[in-house]
Amino acid sequence: MEGKIIIVSAPSGCGKSTIINRLLQKGEIDMKFSVSATNRQPREGEVHGVSYWFLTDEEFRQAIADDNFVEYEEVYPGRFYGTLKSEVERRCREGHNVVLDIDVKGGVNVKRMYGERALALFIEPPSIDALRVRLEGRGTESPEAISQRLGKAEYELSFAPSYDIRIVNDDLDKAVADTEKAIKQFVGA
Numbered sequence: 001m002e003g004k005i006i007i008v009s010a011p012s013g014c015g016k017s018t019i020i021n022r023l024l025q026k027g028e029i030d031m032k033f034s035v036s037a038t039n040r041q042p043r044e045g046e047v048h049g050v051s052y053w054f055l056t057d058e059e060f061r062q063a064i065a066d067d068n069f070v071e072y073e074e075v076y077p078g079r080f081y082g083t084l085k086s087e088v089e090r091r092c093r094e095g096h097n098v099v100l101d102i103d104v105k106g107g108v109n110v111k112r113m114y115g116e117r118a119l120a121l122f123i124e125p126p127s128i129d130a131l132r133v134r135l136e137g138r139g140t141e142s143p144e145a146i147s148q149r150l151g152k153a154e155y156e157l158s159f160a161p162s163y164d165i166r167i168v169n170d171d172l173d174k175a176v177a178d179t180e181k182a183i184k185q186f187v188g189a
């Protein structure tokens, strides 16, 4: 049987990477992480091929021309992110479920493409203030980049009603448990 697609979207800093990583570490659900391509710079500790495939602008343009993407978006001005066919299609054919950490527009597009084969999860922050504290606490972005992400958060939150399930990430353990339950129900694990 073909694997299913699990989409996880949220404004930056809501905790989607943290939640996905917890579930991957637990290893109870058969799902592989789809490593996206991006032309943004790696953050300290991010590994090529693990967090992202880090491409130059030219390499990203070439990947678009070669039709290598399921979808891609310019998430921030000049910063492109895309889901690679090579990360999704073979694994699904082999029966594995695939989890995508993608922005709100990409999430809605992928849900439209895959229909019932995809579960679209939206992670919400308890408040915009909490989001600011988390982005500052993560310490990976400049003050300008934090402002840019917060400025976009409200617009991104307006996409939540298009998703199948909304999960508030206030208490992390509860958010992980809620996400796990929703995914297990969907994949029948």
Ligand SMILES: Nc1nc2c(ncn2[C@@H]2O[C@H](COP(=O)(O)OP(=O)(O)O)[C@@H](O)[C@H]2O)c(=O)[nH]1
Residues within 6 Å of the ligand: 009, 010, 011, 012, 013, 017, 036, 037, 040, 071, 072, 073, 075, 081, 082, 083, 084, 101, 102, 103, 104, 105, 106, 107
């Ligand atoms: N459309 C799309 N968005 C992606 C993809 N990969 C990552 N993103 C999104 O790009 C945004 C920025 O990601 P990142 O630079 O890692 O910052 P973070 O969200 O603050 O951790 C997030 O909303 C990601 O979910 C992708 O393949 N396609």
Ligand SMILES: Nc1ncnc2c1ncn2[C@@H]1O[C@H](COP(=O)(O)OP(=O)(O)O)[C@@H](O)[C@H]1O
Residues within 6 Å of the ligand: 010, 011, 012, 013, 014, 015, 016, 017, 018, 019, 134, 135, 137, 138, 169, 170, 171, 172, 173, 175
């Ligand atoms: N429930 C939570 N309570 C407090 N801090 C959290 C919670 N969930 C995640 N965080 C922290 O918030 C920051 C942003 O989380 P991250 O997973 O990087 O977000 P995203 O992938 O959505 O951008 C990280 O430093 C993370 O440790």
